Amino acid sequence: MFSGIVEEIGLVVSVSPSRLAIKVELIMGDLKPGDSIAVNGVCLTATEIKGKVFQADVMPETLRRSNLGDLRPGGQVNLERALTLSGRIGGHLVQGHIDATGTIKRITSDGEAKLMTIGAPPEVMRYIVEKGFITVDGLSLTVTDKTNDQFSVSLVAFSRSHTTIGGKKEGDRLNLEADIIAKYVEKFTSKTMASINEAFLTEHGFA
Template structure:
């Protein structure tokens, strides 16, 4: 479980058909074999740690459901260690289980922030509500508007500076994880029918 508060921008060091190696000085400071780390919002298991680089295995299914296969050495990624029972809940409950790959449609700079609009598969739209929580590339955000298959969030300067969302452009893919509570409520209501 994660909070959606990115701890560090990591750098892809190496890619292989079934693994990624990522440099992250803060993340590796206490990382061990078997730990869960969110990489752009995808929960992955550490298989090795050497100095400030950790390696994670990536299954074919994960590559199919995410955009991790587009990463190359030198790319930056959002990193977050798994939450503990003493972790502050600054974001919201994030599983690290990506629902779909969305796309950035447009960026609209304002005086002190930026509004970014995304498109998601139609099947996800029922879980996205105005003022609700959403995770984009592992970043916990609040939805400001929803219209059909599009939704918008506001990015403050800190989020743009400390996450990859400040560098992504229209057309770029992003990992979308909707709020788990909405999915559980839906399942419970279906069971009552």
């Protein structure tokens, strides 16, 4: 489990169809084989560590659902270690399980901030509400606006300078993970609504 607060920008050293090698600085202090680490919001397991480089296996399903397949040596990725029970949750609860990718439609200025509008598929948009949470390439962000097929987030200067989001441009693909709480609410309420039929209403005096 993660919080969507990026700790460091890592440098992609090598890429193969099933493995990534990433150079890090800050998070290497207590990183060990078997640890979970979010790479652009994707939960991966560090399988090998040599010096300041860790390697992680990547499954075909992960490549299909995320933008990790777009990575090339020399590229940058957002990194976050898994939460500890004693730590603060500065963002929101993030699983590191990508629902789909979205595409940047436009980036505009809003005072000192930047507004980024992202097109997203129905399986993500169904969970998005204004002022709700969304994870974008590993960043916990707040939705400022939405339509049927796209939403907007506001990017402050700190986020732009301390993560890869500041270097993104229109047309780029981004990893999206909807708020897990929204998914559970939908599941529980759909079961409840399904049980409210004509017989139920009649039995309880509503019909």
